[in-house]
Amino acid sequence: MANIHRKTLEDLEFPTVLQQLSLRCNTDxxxxxxxxxxxxxxxxxIREALGKTSEYLSSFVSDNRIPNHGFDAIGTELKLLKIxxxxxxxxxxxxxxxxxxxxxxxxxxxxxxxxYYPLLQATVSQLxxxxxxxxxxxxxxxxxxxxxxxxxxxxxxxRRQMNHVRGKISQSFGSALATYNASDYLDEIRxxxxxxxxxxxxxxxxxxxxxxxxxxxxKTGSIVYIEPEAALKxxxxxxNLEFEEKEEVQRILKQLTDQIRPFRTLLSDYQDYLAQIDxxxxxxxxxxxxxxxxxHINQDNRLYLQxxxxxxxxxxxxxNNQKTHPQTIALHDENRIIVxxxxxxxxxxxxxxxxxxxxxxxxxxxxxPVHERSEVCLFEQILTDIGDNQSIENHLSTxxxxxxxxxxxxxxxxxxxxxxxxxxxxxSDPELGGALAExxxxxxxxxxxxxxxxxxxxxxxALANELPHxxxxxxxxxxxxxxPTFQLVLGQAGSxxxxxxxxxxxxxxxxxxxxxxxxxxxxxxxDATIAKLQKERSKMAQTGSRLQEEEAKAREEAARLEQxxxxxxxxxxxxxxxxxxxxxxxxxxxxxxxAADKYFQNNKKRVLVSELLRIVETENSxxxxxxxxxxxxARAKKAQVAQEVQKEVKVIREKKQVAKKKAxxxxxxxxxxxxxxxxxxxxxxxKAVGTIDKxxxxxxxxxxxxxxxxxxxxxxxxxERKP
Numbered sequence: 067m068a069n070i071h072r073k074t075l076e077d078l079e080f081p082t083v084l085q086q087l088s089l090r091c092n093t094d095x096x097x098x099x100x101x102x103x104x105x106x107x108x109x110x111x112i113r114e115a116l117g118k119t120s121e122y123l124s125s126f127v128s129d130n131r132i133p134n135h136g137f138d139a140i141g142t143e144l145k146l147l148k149i150x151x152x153x154x155x156x157x158x159x160x161x162x163x164x165x166x167x168x169x170x171x172x173x174x175x176x177x178x179x180x181x182y183y184p185l186l187q188a189t190v191s192q193l194x195x196x197x198x199x200x201x202x203x204x205x206x207x208x209x210x211x212x213x214x215x216x217x218x219x220x221x222x223x224x225r226r227q228m229n230h231v232r233g234k235i236s237q238s239f240g241s242a243l244a245t246y247n248a249s250d251y252l253d254e255i256r257x258x259x260x261x262x263x264x265x266x267x268x269x270x271x272x273x274x275x276x277x278x279x280x281x282x283x284x285k286t287g288s289i290v291y292i293e294p295e296a297a298l299k300x301x302x303x304x305x306n307l308e309f310e311e312k313e314e315v316q317r318i319l320k321q322l323t324d325q326i327r328p329f330r331t332l333l334s335d336y337q338d339y340l341a342q343i344d345x346x347x348x349x350x351x352x353x354x355x356x357x358x359x360x361x362h363i364n365q366d367n368r369l370y371l372q373x374x375x376x377x378x379x380x381x382x383x384x385x386n387n388q389k390t391h392p393q394t395i396a397l398h399d400e401n402r403i404i405v406x407x408x409x410x411x412x413x414x415x416x417x418x419x420x421x422x423x424x425x426x427x428x429x430x431x432x433x434x435p436v437h438e439r440s441e442v443c444l445f446e447q448i449l450t451d452i453g454d455n456q457s458i459e460n461h462l463s464t465x466x467x468x469x470x471x472x473x474x475x476x477x478x479x480x481x482x483x484x485x486x487x488x489x490x491x492x493x494s495d496p497e498l499g500g501a502l503a504e505x506x507x508x509x510x511x512x513x514x515x516x517x518x519x520x521x522x523x524x525x526x527x528a529l530a531n532e533l534p535h536x537x538x539x540x541x542x543x544x545x546x547x548x549x550p551t552f553q554l555v556l557g558q559a560g561s562x563x564x565x566x567x568x569x570x571x572x573x574x575x576x577x578x579x580x581x582x583x584x585x586x587x588x589x590x591x592x593d594a595t596i597a598k599l600q601k602e603r604s605k606m607a608q609t610g611s612r613l614q615e616e617e618a619k620a621r622e623e624a625a626r627l628e629q630x631x632x633x634x635x636x637x638x639x640x641x642x643x644x645x646x647x648x649x650x651x652x653x654x655x656x657x658x659x660x661a662a663d664k665y666f667q668n669n670k671k672r673v674l675v676s677e678l679l680r681i682v683e684t685e686n687s688x689x690x691x692x693x694x695x696x697x698x699x700a701r702a703k704k705a706q707v708a709q710e711v712q713k714e715v716k717v718i719r720e721k722k723q724v725a726k727k728k729a730x731x732x733x734x735x736x737x738x739x740x741x742x743x744x745x746x747x748x749x750x751x752x753k754a755v756g757t758i759d760k761x762x763x764x765x766x767x768x769x770x771x772x773x774x775x776x777x778x779x780x781x782x783x784x785x786e787r788k789p
Contacts, residue, residue: 070105070448077450078422090351092136096344105429115431117185120360122350133171135343147330153320163203169336221314228307235300242294265291358433361440369397372437376420397516405530406520408541414520422486446482481514490519500525739784746786
């Protein structure tokens, strides 16, 4: 499907994205594969790659984290296995066993969680599971990377003999050491090791007294290192056994290599899988870093990117704690080509690169940083002409290069093409270059191609306004501060703000005025009109945004008040029902009380029973007959209302208790007054005011007029001092 030239990828800075992807790989082979990632040819391959990346990304926030896929490459081992009569090294076997174990772990994991990771599980399940390879290697090599003693009967016998001979050497050396040390022939260090053999450290003057083989001397010559004669013959025997051991180990490893050789293709598949899963994991990590996701892929040639970020700019600004401005753009059958205009440094080129880079990333199986409501489609070709492309080698100017590029565009453009052209038509005479650019654009339009171009040419803006499936767009520019807002607005051409930008950059006003006089008055008025419209549009957009926010707040407040009103109304109805029920119960109780009083007076049971039956029948006549379910619901409702009332009463009581405690605490911390006779006081928890008639030892007699009481002064509050 995809037919995307390398130059297009370079124009869109896709290799830089791949370098960032490579840095997120764990293995050397994965890093190499990441740098070779390219747009895929078939739609099913694109969807599968995107699905795998999306599944791996989901594992970062899941309890079922995908197991580690790290491995050491076995490229050298695979090459050796291809050649007959070769033998792998011990470390090579360890790497092979590790890859087999890692793959087995992945197969077991994805089989268990295939509902969460169906695409990843389908990939790993295609590989044949081999328990034979690890079994063969583990049968020969231990976990320390050494050949096991029982790898063969011959090796076991050789190593047993070696251990026996080492014992003899140690015994004979110990005997010689004791003998010569007693004769004071040895230096203070007594012994050393030379060429992996134990030797006696003999004083140089006694070298002829010690029988054995001289293995060397010290730097000063004062010590001679001698292997004693008694141990010498055993050392020769040990050397012969070590040679036999080496030969046997080599034979075992060669045999093991021959046993592993038939599995070479399978091992190569294992390594390829782990390298690919490393790249998929790197894509998922990259997606996490740029807040990327998988948008809906449609078949309707509709490209709708909402809140799209340029991934390289996003990461750069993120490191520098700067804001990145997102862009929203739509291409579809009714609006296939967009002409973006506006001032330089306003973000036109970044918008162009964002669209192209996100499309290339998507078709390479990478997730893109857009809003979840975005939609994308797939293109067979992506053609770009971005930046100054002078060619010194081919002696081509910018305009010549661009013309050659346009020639390629004309050959390849069709209804499955996305073209992106920056500063369309520049490099030649403005009027002539603009006319040629207009002719090119008409051809692209007639062929049904999709594209976005940036330009300052008025004739291209006019063409976009005239053709039904083409539209203008502009990068908003604040006419007051002369600063770009980096916002793309569809439907209207933008002014280049040529003179305004020149004024901002310090060009004298007199010079700008002079320039204005040199061009057609109509052109100035046209550009000024566009600039004025753009400013008005910017103000309207800000006002509309503010009004939308206020409207949303008002709607939320209205909904909240409506909900609160409904809640209060429901509570009032419930309270009214409870009140009516309680009043009815009081009336019923009064009737029963009257009947009981009559029975108390005349003691006539028949009259009492008759009266009670009359009361019950009267009450039942007021009741509507309910089903068991309705009666149960009514009881439950009453119980709920009663419970709510009890809760509110409890809350009120708790508030009163808290207030009482606060008052008591306040009174406690308040300085105690010194009471005197005839002071007017009252109890701390009372209301009646009295006069102190007598004070004695913290007690006071308080006269309330009708009576007196004897209380502690701590319980009194001062109301009024004695006049």
